[in-house]
Amino acid sequence: MGTSSNFDTGGKNILDLVKKNHHIKSLIVTAPNKSKTQYEIQPPALDYLENPNRIIADNYYLMNIDMVLKILRSGAKPERHELVAEVHFPPVIFPSKEQMNKFIVLEKVNDPHDLGMLTRSTKALGWNGIYLTNKSGDVYNSFAQIVSKSQSLTWPYIYGSSEELRKFLCDNELKLLIAEPPKQDLQAISQVFCKSDNRIFTRTEELEQHDDIIKTPLIFWNGNKSDSSELKLLSRIALLLSRELKSGKRNNEASISTENEMRVGINAPFIDVPSAGSIIMWELNRITASSKNV
Amino acid sequence: MGTSSNFDTGGKNILDLVKKNHHIKSLIVTAPNKSKTQYEIQPPALDYLENPNRIIADNYYLMNIDMVLKILRSGAKPERHELVAEVHFPPVIFPSKEQMNKFIVLEKVNDPHDLGMLTRSTKALGWNGIYLTNKSGDVYNSFAQIVSKSQSLTWPYIYGSSEELRKFLCDNELKLLIAEPPKQDLQAISQVFCKSDNRIFTRTEELEQHDDIIKTPLIFWNGNKSDSSELKLLSRIALLLSRELKSGKRNNEASISTENEMRVGINAPFIDVPSAGSIIMWELNRITASSKNV
Numbered sequence: 118m119g120t121s122s123n124f125d126t127g128g129k130n131i132l133d134l135v136k137k138n139h140h141i142k143s144l145i146v147t148a149p150n151k152s153k154t155q156y157e158i159q160p161p162a163l164d165y166l167e168n169p170n171r172i173i174a175d176n177y178y179l180m181n182i183d184m185v186l187k188i189l190r191s192g193a194k195p196e197r198h199e200l201v202a203e204v205h206f207p208p209v210i211f212p213s214k215e216q217m218n219k220f221i222v223l224e225k226v227n228d229p230h231d232l233g234m235l236t237r238s239t240k241a242l243g244w245n246g247i248y249l250t251n252k253s254g255d256v257y258n259s260f261a262q263i264v265s266k267s268q269s270l271t272w273p274y275i276y277g278s279s280e281e282l283r284k285f286l287c288d289n290e291l292k293l294l295i296a297e298p299p300k301q302d303l304q305a306i307s308q309v310f311c312k313s314d315n316r317i318f319t320r321t322e323e324l325e326q327h328d329d330i331i332k333t334p335l336i337f338w339n340g341n342k343s344d345s346s347e348l349k350l351l352s353r354i355a356l357l358l359s360r361e362l363k364s365g366k367r368n369n370e371a372s373i374s375t376e377n378e379m380r381v382g383i384n385a386p387f388i389d390v391p392s393a394g395s396i397i398m399w400e401l402n403r404i405t406a407s408s409k410n411v
Numbered sequence: 412m413g414t415s416s417n418f419d420t421g422g423k424n425i426l427d428l429v430k431k432n433h434h435i436k437s438l439i440v441t442a443p444n445k446s447k448t449q450y451e452i453q454p455p456a457l458d459y460l461e462n463p464n465r466i467i468a469d470n471y472y473l474m475n476i477d478m479v480l481k482i483l484r485s486g487a488k489p490e491r492h493e494l495v496a497e498v499h500f501p502p503v504i505f506p507s508k509e510q511m512n513k514f515i516v517l518e519k520v521n522d523p524h525d526l527g528m529l530t531r532s533t534k535a536l537g538w539n540g541i542y543l544t545n546k547s548g549d550v551y552n553s554f555a556q557i558v559s560k561s562q563s564l565t566w567p568y569i570y571g572s573s574e575e576l577r578k579f580l581c582d583n584e585l586k587l588l589i590a591e592p593p594k595q596d597l598q599a600i601s602q603v604f605c606k607s608d609n610r611i612f613t614r615t616e617e618l619e620q621h622d623d624i625i626k627t628p629l630i631f632w633n634g635n636k637s638d639s640s641e642l643k644l645l646s647r648i649a650l651l652l653s654r655e656l657k658s659g660k661r662n663n664e665a666s667i668s669t670e671n672e673m674r675v676g677i678n679a680p681f682i683d684v685p686s687a688g689s690i691i692m693w694e695l696n697r698i699t700a701s702s703k704n705v
Contacts, residue, residue, distance in 0.1 A: 230524050234683050234685070234686060237681065237682060237683050237686070238679070238682050238683065238686040240681075241679035241680055241681055241682035241686075242679050242682070243679075264683070266681060268681075334693075334696075334697055334700075383693075385532070385535035385536050385537075385693075386535055387531065387534075387535055387560060387562075388531060388532050388535035388536070388689070389528050389531050389532065389558070391528070391685065391686060392528060392531070392532040392535075392685060392686060392689035393689075395682070395686035395689055395690055396689055396690055396693045399628075399677075399679075399690045399693070399694070400693070402628075403628055406628075
């Protein structure tokens with residue numbers, strides 16, 4: 118069982134993979150060593166044995182829990198009556214530069230639930246993929262996989278350092294936009310996005326005249342206080358989400374240096390990262406939608 | 412330790428309660444029965460013992476894990492070196508009918524992570540509280556509490572049956588709006604909300620004339636196919652979120668009968684419940700904001 122495989126446990130999880138046409142290489146049913154009656158085998162192992170046609174695999178194995186633990190080794194915690202499937206890592210189709218204009222960058226997002234949810238909503242909202250910096254978690258974690266409804270297995274993602282991220286952004290002409298909680302004095306400002314030239318204004322009355330502006334409750338500001346240049350939202354965005362969306366300095370070794378990048382925030386104090394991420398992706402989709410009629 | 416108490420485990424969780432000024436009634440440190448050296452006591456118990464002034468309680472107890480398990484009984488799973496705090500259930504201030512115009516109703520949302528996130532984003536986005544129907548989970552679950560950053564302890568919520576929900580909605584003049592995935596044929600329709608009379612239109616050119624309309628990617632439709640009356644968003648909304656946002660019939664015993672209620676959906680297939688809930692709350696906030704200038 119080579120390195121190009123991934124192990125999944127639990128009947129529901131495996132059935133979800135079957136439904137999504139993943140090829141099951143091996144299926145392992147966990148059962149006591151010499152079970153005398155079928156009552157010693159319990160679900161989900163029993164569910165499968167009663168209805169074996171639901172999961173078709175290249176190879177089938179029946180073994181006890183100690184053997185399964187030896188094979189899995191890792192953080193997986195199979196039960197005594199478990200179903201374990203070995204699947205090929207599915208081929209992930211990475212978008213080309215032309216197909217890529219809305220990317221997510223995660224920094225220190227290591228809760229598997231948060232990762233799974235962000236994978237799911239990134240896909241649901243039509244963003245192109247996820248860049249995970251060093252300190253972000255494992256998308257192949259079984260919990261991330263369950264929460265993402267197995268989307269994490271096929272969703273385009275990259276792991277890399279802060280330096281590699283710079284190169285990736287540069288190569289793909291993506292511009293960082295940092296999600297942060299807005300400072301108090303910024304919360305009262307409501308903003309408008311001008312579609313013809315991507316400029317963002319603080320709302321003033323004369324803007325009513327324009328017919329290509331869109332009001333938004335998103336708050337944009339310059340990361341660098343001394344930079345008073347006008348705000349302009351580039352059409353190719355890499356939205357950076359950090360665990361807990363902390364504001365302030367992030368110039369320690371592991372962090373991405375982002376002092377001069379533009380910031381975006383929502384006026385929803387203490388919201389969690391996946392919800393904030395979903396809202397910001399949704400609202401950026403809305404204001405940058407190509408056709409004014411949509 | 413009466414019924415008006417709640418037990419919390421884990422150093423970080425308890426420190427969060429202290430920070431939020433919750434009164435700690437009892438603090439229990441779990442340690443081996445006759446520990447010979449301090450090395451037998453480990454974090455988070457050790458963290459506390461090394462810095463006891465961080466948590467001030469009325470009473471302090473040192474006991475072994477077996478005793479702690481007897482006291483906690485429930486689903487809590489304390490470790491051998493645990494910190495357990497007993498806190499009063501804080502007084503929850505329930506909004507009056509006048510203060511209540513945006514409420515969340517949860518149906519069969521029993522994952523503690525989903526519950527915790529929804530509690531947090533409901534508060535962050537300024538909605539007024541949560542109604543949990545029979546089959547929804549426990550907001551006092553320790554995991555829901557951690558995910559919600561202890562917001563679940565003080566956030567207004569009600570548990571009730573479907574019948575009691577009807578009465579609650581009636582008494583508070585709230586109107587159900589059901590979140591569901593939009594059907595295929597609805598996804599192409601983009602809609603506009605008319606602020607002066609709360610009407611929702613499918614977009615047509617002549618609407619451009621009006622100056623009190625707001626375009627939205629939210630999709631609204633009538634639950635009852637035979638009902639072709641025009642859509643009107645009431646100003647007092649009870650947004651119903653179900654686990655997995657399933658569409659279709661829900662007329663089994665435990666479900667809320669909602670055939671004739673208005674539906675709302677977003678074009679983001681397979682998004683999870685907390686993210687969809689946050690996006691819909693955000694977008695309803697935006698389109699119904701009282702001042703056009705905000």
